[in-house]
Amino acid sequence: MNATTFDAGFRLRPYLLEAKYEFLGLLRTPSYVLPALLFPSLFYVLFGVLLGGGRGGGEAARYLLATYGVFGIMGSALFGFGVTMALERERGLLVFKRALPVPPGAVLVAKMVMAMLFAAIISMMLAVLAASLGGVRLAPLQWAGLFLVNVLGTLPFCAIGLWIGVHVGGQASPAIVNLIYLPMAFLSGLWMPLSILPAIFTKLAPVWPSFHLSQIALRIVGRDAGGSLAMHFGVLAVVTVAFFVMARRRLADVG
Amino acid sequence: MRSKTSLIAGLSVVAVLAIAVVMQDATPPSASKTEAGPALPAGNTFVVRGARVFDGERVHEATDVLVRDGRIAAIGTQVDAPGVEAVDGKGRTLMPGLIDAHVHSWGEARREALRFGVTLAIDLHGDRGRLATLRREREGMERTAEADLWAAGVAVTAPGGHGTQYGMPVPTLAEGDDAAAFVDARVDEGADLVKLIVEDLSAHSTTTRWPTLSPAQVEAVVAAAHRRGKRAIVHVSKQDDARMAARAGADGLAHVFVDAPSDDAFVALARERDLFVVPTLSVFAAGSGAGDGRSLVADARLRPWLSAAQVQTLEAAFPSLHAHPEYPVDALASVRRLHAAGVTILAGTDAGNPGTAHGASLHGELELLVRAGLTPVEALAAATSRSADRFGIDDRGRIAEGRRADLVLVDGDPTTDIRATRAIVAVWKNGYAVERPRAGESKEAVDVLPASVRIADFDDGAATAAFGSGWHETTDAVMGGRSTVRHALVAGGALGSAGALEVAGEIAAGSAYPWAGIAFLPARTPMGAVDARANTELVFQVRGDGREYQVMLMSGPTMQGMPAMHAFTAGPEWTEVRLPLAAFGGADLAQLRAVSFAAGAPAGAFRFAIDAVELRGSRP
Numbered sequence: 116m117n118a119t120t121f122d123a124g125f126r127l128r129p130y131l132l133e134a135k136y137e138f139l140g141l142l143r144t145p146s147y148v149l150p151a152l153l154f155p156s157l158f159y160v161l162f163g164v165l166l167g168g169g170r171g172g173g174e175a176a177r178y179l180l181a182t183y184g185v186f187g188i189m190g191s192a193l194f195g196f197g198v199t200m201a202l203e204r205e206r207g208l209l210v211f212k213r214a215l216p217v218p219p220g221a222v223l224v225a226k227m228v229m230a231m232l233f234a235a236i237i238s239m240m241l242a243v244l245a246a247s248l249g250g251v252r253l254a255p256l257q258w259a260g261l262f263l264v265n266v267l268g269t270l271p272f273c274a275i276g277l278w279i280g281v282h283v284g285g286q287a288s289p290a291i292v293n294l295i296y297l298p299m300a301f302l303s304g305l306w307m308p309l310s311i312l313p314a315i316f317t318k319l320a321p322v323w324p325s326f327h328l329s330q331i332a333l334r335i336v337g338r339d340a341g342g343s344l345a346m347h348f349g350v351l352a353v354v355t356v357a358f359f360v361m362a363r364r365r366l367a368d369v370g
Numbered sequence: 371m372r373s374k375t376s377l378i379a380g381l382s383v384v385a386v387l388a389i390a391v392v393m394q395d396a397t398p399p400s401a402s403k404t405e406a407g408p409a410l411p412a413g414n415t416f417v418v419r420g421a422r423v424f425d426g427e428r429v430h431e432a433t434d435v436l437v438r439d440g441r442i443a444a445i446g447t448q449v450d451a452p453g454v455e456a457v458d459g460k461g462r463t464l465m466p467g468l469i470d471a472h473v474h475s476w477g478e479a480r481r482e483a484l485r486f487g488v489t490l491a492i493d494l495h496g497d498r499g500r501l502a503t504l505r506r507e508r509e510g511m512e513r514t515a516e517a518d519l520w521a522a523g524v525a526v527t528a529p530g531g532h533g534t535q536y537g538m539p540v541p542t543l544a545e546g547d548d549a550a551a552f553v554d555a556r557v558d559e560g561a562d563l564v565k566l567i568v569e570d571l572s573a574h575s576t577t578t579r580w581p582t583l584s585p586a587q588v589e590a591v592v593a594a595a596h597r598r599g600k601r602a603i604v605h606v607s608k609q610d611d612a613r614m615a616a617r618a619g620a621d622g623l624a625h626v627f628v629d630a631p632s633d634d635a636f637v638a639l640a641r642e643r644d645l646f647v648v649p650t651l652s653v654f655a656a657g658s659g660a661g662d663g664r665s666l667v668a669d670a671r672l673r674p675w676l677s678a679a680q681v682q683t684l685e686a687a688f689p690s691l692h693a694h695p696e697y698p699v700d701a702l703a704s705v706r707r708l709h710a711a712g713v714t715i716l717a718g719t720d721a722g723n724p725g726t727a728h729g730a731s732l733h734g735e736l737e738l739l740v741r742a743g744l745t746p747v748e749a750l751a752a753a754t755s756r757s758a759d760r761f762g763i764d765d766r767g768r769i770a771e772g773r774r775a776d777l778v779l780v781d782g783d784p785t786t787d788i789r790a791t792r793a794i795v796a797v798w799k800n801g802y803a804v805e806r807p808r809a810g811e812s813k814e815a816v817d818v819l820p821a822s823v824r825i826a827d828f829d830d831g832a833a834t835a836a837f838g839s840g841w842h843e844t845t846d847a848v849m850g851g852r853s854t855v856r857h858a859l860v861a862g863g864a865l866g867s868a869g870a871l872e873v874a875g876e877i878a879a880g881s882a883y884p885w886a887g888i889a890f891l892p893a894r895t896p897m898g899a900v901d902a903r904a905n906t907e908l909v910f911q912v913r914g915d916g917r918e919y920q921v922m923l924m925s926g927p928t929m930q931g932m933p934a935m936h937a938f939t940a941g942p943e944w945t946e947v948r949l950p951l952a953a954f955g956g957a958d959l960a961q962l963r964a965v966s967f968a969a970g971a972p973a974g975a976f977r978f979a980i981d982a983v984e985l986r987g988s989r990p
Contacts, residue, residue, distance in 0.1 A: 177429070252430075253431070254447050257432075308786060318391070321387065321390035321391045321393070322387050322390070322391060324387075327390065336431060337422050337431035337432060338786065342393070343393065346389075346390060349386065350386050350387065353382055353383060354383055354386070356379070357379035357380065357382050357383045358379070358383070360376070360379040361376045361380060364373075364375055364376045365376070
């Protein structure tokens, strides 16, 4: 073992440990795991398969596969960051961790990896349900694309969650996150296509970051509204960077 | 410093989201993309690449469809077709050619239908002399500009019943006639299916009653049709008649009934008998604002391809329906219930009637079916695979290997927004791209009348005219009325001439605009137009019972417009009547189609005679 790899291993170890304990911590929080993992699948089976699957050549099953994926990963990222960050901040864990020999970014990286891991699990569960019960048939590249969108799509919502987490208290955080999460999902057409809602919803949908992510996912299954892909990516990138910057500033101020 | 960075970050989020909203508005749905249209393959072998494909039942994304020699040869994600001309299907949807399950097709109808992506129509009452030709044409794989027809020939109706009022001779089935022999005659003429008419008009009129088939006759006709392996489709307007037809074993209904929304008992019966229903919501939709004729005329994706005649018929409404605002609502409710219970609904328009236009109306019908609770995909299936299945047509209605390449390519996604069917990029019939000339690019040839011209003097022993296509009786029967007329050549014309034309009959109450009389058709083809702009005056001799009569000029792009009218009185002595054509408000003399002499309200008998009819001009 030469010095370089030892060095790298040594540097990575705190990140890996942090991620591992974050995962164990979340896994032992049923109030997070159950809604985050089960709700998207449950809703999908209910609305995409049971209520909409047999009719209309699987259009509902296909559309909702894309949008419930976004819905699911958005939840895992917002809760994973928003609520845990608020709680840990309130309990003084962050201050405590500063005293530990842990790189300052490890906490955030760990939370991010967790959100992506949960996103991957949600994405797989939905894919299995869609292919088996929903009768959705996609090309291998389309399945892979959806998976990638779901995993990387957590980033903007991690940033938004972090920003919420550093602003609100632990008790209030689940309520605040839900207050943002659920209306945003609905208004972005994640539960039902915007086309069946009044036109004003379609007009205002681009206000919601989740709309842009869902449009990318829908583009993969060929059900998007035809907007510019570059614009969707651009919005998500700006949202990610901006919320992250704002959260870091706040974190540095209040700790 | 820190708050400044946060402020910048926050503002950039607001800015980018605002830009996103604005940008979305700047890219409206692709209605104008089709304007120029892509260059389409000249032959009947090509491949559509990367389209969303609706195969008649299901939707496949990013799929290729290979057409070889007019038939579908392969479907898949990466179809190998070296050297085959490709059509870009990205952002577009490829569908089977549309099927209109209820039309009355004549004249330009088949051409108009194909222009709007309707590659096959089911004709439920029309000219029976063409059945063999229709069959030969639809079996061929040649390049064509016309939609194919499956046809019933003439419908089975009672003497004087619905279907007999259109001026075309129709054999009728009287009480006591041999139904089996009657059906045999229709099938031997070449009928593909048997259409029955059960219509006493009681759903549309409180006073007028039409003779119609009895339940026993319906049962006998349906049984006879089935014995010959033909499907039996029944016209009904009332739920009780629909029940009777279903119990008699009918395969389908040509309309949804309108006297009441479908009750549970009928839904159960329709399900049990596997009855299909062609609701023809299009004819009930007039004035409802969605899917109706006016909304189709207003749609920029359809308007350029509508002929002037189509625009006029789309803007007209079924006269008898004005009194029943609840009909469209009940019709939608019935379709909703029947569909929810699993009864097969097929898309049909009854095109050929006021308020509809061949081809274009099917796009409105699809929208109406979605309003009635079908999903867009179910509505598309109702206009493709379901119709093919229920009418037993096995080489159309689906995109599947070996099927005839009757295809429609549209911009956008009609499987989520049904109105996208109107954004037609291309129509293929038998694998050949169909030319879609815009209206106005081909014009009707019109004869120009001389400034002064004699129409008829009735002196040569016949009720003929010097030009045009003769004298024809005309009554309000086409609008649901019961007025009658007969005409005859009589001796002793005006100014001592040999003969005159006597017209007599009876005006019956019960119709909104009752009339009966005689019409002169000035063009060489009946209902065609002549250019009468050189003429200034209509001059004729008249004698009669003292009633007031009307001269009615039919003009404009079709025969269906409101006539321009001018009154005259027929006294006991021969009198010359001179009517300046300028006094006929709204008449389009560039396209004059008929000059009628007719009685109107009040009800009662009438009798008059005309002679020495001529058009005069300002110049000799």
